Amino acid sequence: MPTRVLIPSGVLCLGFDREALARGVAMKPDLIAIDGGSTDSGPWSLGAGQSKYARSVTKSEWRELMLARAEAGVPLVIGTAGTCGADACVDWMFDITQELATELGQSVKVARLYSGQPAARITQALAAGRVKPLTPAPEISSDRLDQMTNIVALAGAEQIQAALNTGADIIIAGRTTDTAIIAALPLMRGDHAGAAWHGAKVAECGALCSTNPTSGVILVDFDETGFTVEPLATGASCTPHSVSAHMLYENSDPFILYEPGGHLDVTETRYLALDARRTRATGSRWVPGRYTVKLEGARAAGFQTTLIAVLRDAHYVANAQAWADKLHGFLDALIAKRMGLDPASYDLDFRLIGVNAALGAMENRSAAPVEVGVLLIITAQTQALAAEIGKLANPHLLHYPLTENEELPTFAFPYSPAQSDRGALYEFALNHVLELDDPMSAFRLTVTEVSP
Amino acid sequence: MTQVSEIAYKVRSKNAGPFWVTVDIFCGTPEAFARLREGLKTETVAALYHQPTQLLKRFDIADLNVIKFSFPRPVIQGHRSDRDMHGAQWATLLAEMRL
Numbered sequence: 001m002p003t004r005v006l007i008p009s010g011v012l013c014l015g016f017d018r019e020a021l022a023r024g025v026a027m028k029p030d031l032i033a034i035d036g037g038s039t040d041s042g043p044w045s046l047g048a049g050q051s052k053y054a055r056s057v058t059k060s061e062w063r064e065l066m067l068a069r070a071e072a073g074v075p076l077v078i079g080t081a082g083t084c085g086a087d088a089c090v091d092w093m094f095d096i097t098q099e100l101a102t103e104l105g106q107s108v109k110v111a112r113l114y115s116g117q118p119a120a121r122i123t124q125a126l127a128a129g130r131v132k133p134l135t136p137a138p139e140i141s142s143d144r145l146d147q148m149t150n151i152v153a154l155a156g157a158e159q160i161q162a163a164l165n166t167g168a169d170i171i172i173a174g175r176t177t178d179t180a181i182i183a184a185l186p187l188m189r190g191d192h193a194g195a196a197w198h199g200a201k202v203a204e205c206g207a208l209c210s211t212n213p214t215s216g217v218i219l220v221d222f223d224e225t226g227f228t229v230e231p232l233a234t235g236a237s238c239t240p241h242s243v244s245a246h247m248l249y250e251n252s253d254p255f256i257l258y259e260p261g262g263h264l265d266v267t268e269t270r271y272l273a274l275d276a277r278r279t280r281a282t283g284s285r286w287v288p289g290r291y292t293v294k295l296e297g298a299r300a301a302g303f304q305t306t307l308i309a310v311l312r313d314a315h316y317v318a319n320a321q322a323w324a325d326k327l328h329g330f331l332d333a334l335i336a337k338r339m340g341l342d343p344a345s346y347d348l349d350f351r352l353i354g355v356n357a358a359l360g361a362m363e364n365r366s367a368a369p370v371e372v373g374v375l376l377i378i379t380a381q382t383q384a385l386a387a388e389i390g391k392l393a394n395p396h397l398l399h400y401p402l403t404e405n406e407e408l409p410t411f412a413f414p415y416s417p418a419q420s421d422r423g424a425l426y427e428f429a430l431n432h433v434l435e436l437d438d439p440m441s442a443f444r445l446t447v448t449e450v451s452p
Numbered sequence: 453m454t455q456v457s458e459i460a461y462k463v464r465s466k467n468a469g470p471f472w473v474t475v476d477i478f479c480g481t482p483e484a485f486a487r488l489r490e491g492l493k494t495e496t497v498a499a500l501y502h503q504p505t506q507l508l509k510r511f512d513i514a515d516l517n518v519i520k521f522s523f524p525r526p527v528i529q530g531h532r533s534d535r536d537m538h539g540a541q542w543a544t545l546l547a548e549m550r551l
Contacts, residue, residue, distance in 0.1 A: 039470050042530035042537045136471055136524045245516055248476050252468040252522035254511055358541045362502055379532050427531055428470040
């Protein structure tokens with residue numbers, strides 16, 4: 001059965017074209033689906049179990065989507081709610097939804113799909129040989145799993161279908177693959193499986209697959225042989241080139257995409273421009289495989305304090321690296337003397353902004369900058385320790401001389417105090433898959449009737 | 453000696469998940485594609501990123517006039533020694549490479 005899915009944008013909080021959304025609603029979609037996050041911005045969101053986006057922006061965009069849902073009379077699905085899709089983020093999104101239901105006077109059935117994994121479940125699966133490493137995978141053990149603040153599994157189409165089957169008006173899903181929230185419905189209705197996954201991949205970043213990437217809204221029609229993708233902003237086009245090129249984006253392999261229960265292969269896909277705006281694709285293949293879900297986990301790897309000083313004196317600018325190296329050695333000795341700490345128990349990292357802060361050892365260009373920003377990142381086992389090292393380093397970052405017998409220099413500090421505590425440093429600690437016999441066995445579904 | 457960015461119309465890079473980075477070279481025309489396909493040696497690109505050649509996956513995609521390189525991130529995204537959370541500045545090295 002043909003299925004029409006409306007995708008307002010690549011992620012909630014990036015904004016979308018209101019007129020294009022209204023046009024999409026008028027075209028009678030069967031589902032409205034939007035992504036709520038990814039690992040894009042780093043491990044903090046998953047580590048802390050918090051959204052990286054402002055609650056006010058999330059709420060204001062979600063309000064418009066709840067209104068669009070009510071008008072269209074079809075389910076609204078958000079995947080990877082709250083950036084990382086941890087259970088706490090699903091509940092955060094649910095709170096926002098409850099507030100909005102009251103404000104808008106809507107009675108809605110809300111399904112929450114939780115993707116959070118207790119460490120004990122993964123430890124057990126690891127012992128049973130059901131946790132397999134991907135390449136490259138960090139070392140894991142039951143101890144390491146216990147240290148993780150959040151572990152999530154990426155839900156696929158099956159878990160989203162279970163949520164749709166509850167008859168929910170709104171589905172707030174924890175971590176899912178970006179594609180699953182779009183592919184689930186066409187798969188359920190018997191559309192072409194290769195087309196369902198491929199169309200979902202093309203549309204999951206919103207209008208990024210079109211000639212006007214910031215316009216947001218995309219409509220995909222799935223059927224028994226392929227899919228057709230159409231941007232809804234005026235002036236935007238989905239061309240065979242813009243659509244096929246999207247498989248390159250954030251993908252290490254542009255032809256293969258792994259999903260729970262198999263993989264998509266677009267090697268033989270043919271793209272056809274239906275008109276100036278719409279492109280149709282056929283020939284994408286779905287290759288069934290073992291049922292596995294990808295795992296993501298984050299753990300705290302210390303606490304950080306940072307300081308920034310700016311060197312403007314030409315002599316120091318020209319010798320910034322030598323100065324930083326010398327200061328590093330001096331600080332290590334001072335930390336050992338004053339605090340009794342071994343250098344192995346903390347980390348000082350000098351980043352020279354204007355020299356090689358972005359690329360480090362890979363940098364192959366050099367030029368004479370006007371000034372050099374010196375970012376000192378301190379990592380230690382506790383925040384108190386990192387802060388103490390920051391205070392110890394402060395006067396030396398300000399005054400450290402390149403040579404003896406020179407008048408003490410004073411560099412530029414941009415603010416007072418110069419040191420800022422950053423809180424916990426999280427790191428990604430899993431790149432593994434979990435084998436499941438029953439797709440729902442690692443996921444949890446809660447359905448609530450929400451009234452104003 | 454011509455820079456890659458003078459032949460290609462766009463070079464971009466981005467993480468492909470926290471453990472991989474991928475660099476896309478949009479050549480724009482079949483002529484530019486042919487020139488870069490010949491001119492870009494996988495070993496040279498590997499050396500540019502301080503990677504062993506065998507870790508690089510290379511895709512020469514004639515239909516799109518695109519050359520793509522993917523390799524495991526030497527530093528996992530967000531590790532304390534990571535310098536570029538999104539891996540998007542890595543493209544500059546390839547864009548500025550001289551043939």
